[in-house]
Amino acid sequence: MVEADYEYDYKLYIQKKRLLKALSLIFIYQIIFFIIVFISLNYQLINVVYLIYFLDIDLIASISTYIIICKNIFRSKKKKVLILSSLNIYPDVQFLIDGDEYLIGKKQELVDGWIPNQRMISRLHAKIIRVDNQFFITDEESLNGTYLNGTKITKKQIKRLKIGDRIRFANVEFEVK
The missing domain is CATH 2.60.200.20 (Tumour Suppressor Smad4)
Structure with a gap:
Protein backbone atom coordinates (compact mmCIF):
# COMPACT_ATOMS: atom_id res chain seq x y z
CA MET A 1 0.00 0.00 0.00
CA VAL A 2 2.87 2.39 0.76
CA GLU A 3 4.67 1.51 -2.48
CA ALA A 4 1.49 2.23 -4.46
CA ASP A 5 1.26 5.68 -2.81
CA TYR A 6 4.82 6.53 -3.93
CA GLU A 7 4.05 5.35 -7.45
CA TYR A 8 0.88 7.46 -7.54
CA ASP A 9 2.73 10.53 -6.19
CA TYR A 10 5.43 10.11 -8.85
CA LYS A 11 2.85 9.85 -11.65
CA LEU A 12 1.05 12.94 -10.35
CA TYR A 13 4.39 14.81 -10.20
CA ILE A 14 5.14 13.92 -13.84
CA GLN A 15 1.64 15.00 -14.94
CA LYS A 16 1.99 18.34 -13.15
CA LYS A 17 5.40 18.90 -14.75
CA ARG A 18 3.98 18.22 -18.21
CA LEU A 19 1.08 20.58 -17.59
CA LEU A 20 3.44 23.36 -16.43
CA LYS A 21 5.58 22.82 -19.52
CA ALA A 22 2.52 23.07 -21.78
CA LEU A 23 1.30 26.22 -20.05
CA SER A 24 4.73 27.87 -20.34
CA LEU A 25 4.81 27.08 -24.09
CA ILE A 26 1.34 28.60 -24.42
CA PHE A 27 2.52 31.73 -22.63
CA ILE A 28 5.56 32.06 -24.94
CA TYR A 29 3.32 31.54 -27.97
CA GLN A 30 0.97 34.31 -26.82
CA ILE A 31 3.86 36.74 -26.39
CA ILE A 32 5.15 35.96 -29.89
CA PHE A 33 1.60 36.31 -31.23
CA PHE A 34 1.18 39.80 -29.77
CA ILE A 35 4.58 40.90 -31.10
CA ILE A 36 3.71 39.69 -34.63
CA VAL A 37 0.29 41.36 -34.52
CA PHE A 38 1.84 44.61 -33.30
CA ILE A 39 4.46 44.59 -36.08
CA SER A 40 1.84 43.65 -38.72
CA LEU A 41 -0.44 46.50 -37.66
CA ASN A 42 2.44 48.96 -37.82
CA TYR A 43 3.19 47.93 -41.42
CA GLN A 44 -0.54 47.65 -42.26
CA LEU A 45 -0.41 43.98 -43.25
CA ILE A 46 -4.05 43.29 -42.41
CA ASN A 47 -4.23 39.87 -44.15
CA VAL A 48 -1.42 38.55 -41.93
CA VAL A 49 -3.29 39.80 -38.85
CA TYR A 50 -6.47 37.94 -39.87
CA LEU A 51 -4.55 34.74 -40.56
CA ILE A 52 -2.78 34.89 -37.20
CA TYR A 53 -6.06 35.71 -35.43
CA PHE A 54 -7.84 32.61 -36.79
CA LEU A 55 -4.87 30.36 -36.05
CA ASP A 56 -4.80 31.74 -32.51
CA ILE A 57 -8.51 30.96 -31.93
CA ASP A 58 -7.96 27.37 -33.08
CA LEU A 59 -4.94 26.99 -30.81
CA ILE A 60 -6.78 28.45 -27.80
CA ALA A 61 -9.67 25.98 -28.32
CA SER A 62 -7.21 23.07 -28.46
CA ILE A 63 -5.38 24.26 -25.36
CA SER A 64 -8.65 24.75 -23.43
CA THR A 65 -9.63 21.16 -24.22
CA TYR A 66 -6.24 19.91 -23.03
CA ILE A 67 -6.51 21.87 -19.77
CA ILE A 68 -10.00 20.51 -19.08
CA ILE A 69 -8.71 16.96 -19.57
CA CYS A 70 -5.73 17.61 -17.27
CA LYS A 71 -8.03 19.11 -14.66
CA ASN A 72 -9.96 15.83 -14.54
CA ILE A 73 -6.70 13.89 -14.13
CA PHE A 74 -5.79 15.94 -11.05
CA ARG A 75 -9.27 15.58 -9.56
CA SER A 76 -9.31 11.80 -9.81
CA LYS A 77 -7.40 10.25 -6.96
CA LYS A 78 -6.27 6.70 -6.95
CA LYS A 79 -8.51 4.79 -4.59
CA LYS A 80 -6.81 2.76 -1.93
CA VAL A 81 -7.46 -0.90 -1.25
Missing part, protein backbone atom coordinates in the same frame (compact mmCIF):
# COMPACT_ATOMS: atom_id res chain seq x y z
CA LEU A 82 -7.49 -2.85 1.98
CA ILE A 83 -6.53 -6.49 2.55
CA LEU A 84 -7.93 -8.60 5.38
CA SER A 85 -5.97 -11.78 6.03
CA SER A 86 -7.26 -14.51 8.34
CA LEU A 87 -5.09 -15.58 11.29
CA ASN A 88 -6.82 -18.55 12.90
CA ILE A 89 -8.75 -20.56 10.31
CA TYR A 90 -7.72 -23.09 7.72
CA PRO A 91 -7.71 -22.69 4.76
CA ASP A 92 -6.60 -19.08 4.97
CA VAL A 93 -9.12 -16.50 3.87
CA GLN A 94 -8.10 -13.18 2.35
CA PHE A 95 -10.33 -10.33 1.28
CA LEU A 96 -9.23 -7.62 -1.14
CA ILE A 97 -11.50 -4.67 -0.42
CA ASP A 98 -11.51 -2.23 -3.30
CA GLY A 99 -15.12 -1.04 -3.34
CA ASP A 100 -16.92 1.60 -1.34
CA GLU A 101 -18.91 -1.02 0.59
CA TYR A 102 -17.91 -4.59 1.40
CA LEU A 103 -20.18 -7.01 3.28
CA ILE A 104 -18.70 -9.92 5.23
CA GLY A 105 -20.59 -12.99 6.42
CA LYS A 106 -21.29 -16.68 5.88
CA LYS A 107 -24.19 -16.50 3.39
CA GLN A 108 -22.34 -16.52 0.08
CA GLU A 109 -25.24 -15.08 -1.94
CA LEU A 110 -25.57 -12.00 0.30
CA VAL A 111 -21.96 -10.96 0.92
CA ASP A 112 -18.81 -9.86 -0.89
CA GLY A 113 -16.46 -11.52 1.62
CA TRP A 114 -17.53 -15.08 2.38
CA ILE A 115 -16.23 -16.91 5.45
CA PRO A 116 -17.03 -20.60 4.86
CA ASN A 117 -17.66 -23.35 7.42
CA GLN A 118 -17.88 -21.10 10.49
CA ARG A 119 -21.08 -21.54 12.49
CA MET A 120 -20.43 -18.55 14.78
CA ILE A 121 -20.43 -16.08 11.87
CA SER A 122 -23.76 -14.43 11.03
CA ARG A 123 -25.19 -14.44 7.52
CA LEU A 124 -24.49 -10.68 7.31
CA HIS A 125 -21.88 -10.11 9.98
CA ALA A 126 -20.11 -6.80 9.27
CA LYS A 127 -19.64 -4.10 6.66
CA ILE A 128 -16.48 -2.25 5.66
CA ILE A 129 -16.99 1.19 4.12
CA ARG A 130 -14.54 3.40 2.23
CA VAL A 131 -14.99 7.17 2.61
CA ASP A 132 -12.38 9.57 1.20
CA ASN A 133 -9.79 6.75 0.93
CA GLN A 134 -10.22 5.80 4.59
CA PHE A 135 -11.79 2.52 5.67
CA PHE A 136 -14.34 2.05 8.44
CA ILE A 137 -16.01 -1.01 9.92
CA THR A 138 -19.47 -1.43 11.35
CA ASP A 139 -21.26 -4.43 12.83
CA GLU A 140 -24.39 -5.56 11.00
CA GLU A 141 -26.18 -6.60 14.21
CA SER A 142 -24.41 -9.95 14.27
CA LEU A 143 -25.24 -12.43 17.03
CA ASN A 144 -21.64 -13.03 18.21
CA GLY A 145 -20.28 -9.54 17.60
CA THR A 146 -17.45 -7.81 15.77
CA TYR A 147 -14.30 -6.77 17.64
CA LEU A 148 -11.63 -4.25 16.66
CA ASN A 149 -8.34 -4.70 18.55
CA GLY A 150 -10.19 -6.57 21.31
CA THR A 151 -12.92 -3.94 21.77
CA LYS A 152 -16.46 -4.86 20.77
CA ILE A 153 -18.08 -2.69 18.14
CA THR A 154 -21.62 -1.99 19.29
CA LYS A 155 -24.56 -1.88 16.93
CA LYS A 156 -24.52 1.13 14.61
CA GLN A 157 -21.03 2.15 15.81
CA ILE A 158 -18.46 2.95 13.10
CA LYS A 159 -14.72 2.52 13.73
CA ARG A 160 -11.82 3.59 11.51
CA LEU A 161 -9.41 0.87 10.32
CA LYS A 162 -5.63 1.19 10.15
CA ILE A 163 -2.93 -1.16 8.90
CA GLY A 164 -2.04 -3.66 11.61
CA ASP A 165 -5.48 -3.61 13.27
CA ARG A 166 -6.95 -6.95 14.34
CA ILE A 167 -10.59 -7.61 13.54
CA ARG A 168 -12.49 -10.52 15.03
CA PHE A 169 -15.78 -11.67 13.57
CA ALA A 170 -17.18 -13.92 16.34
CA ASN A 171 -14.32 -16.47 16.65
CA VAL A 172 -12.48 -15.73 13.38
CA GLU A 173 -9.62 -13.22 13.53
CA PHE A 174 -8.25 -11.12 10.66
CA GLU A 175 -5.37 -8.67 10.32
CA VAL A 176 -5.64 -5.48 8.28
CA LYS A 177 -2.85 -5.13 5.69
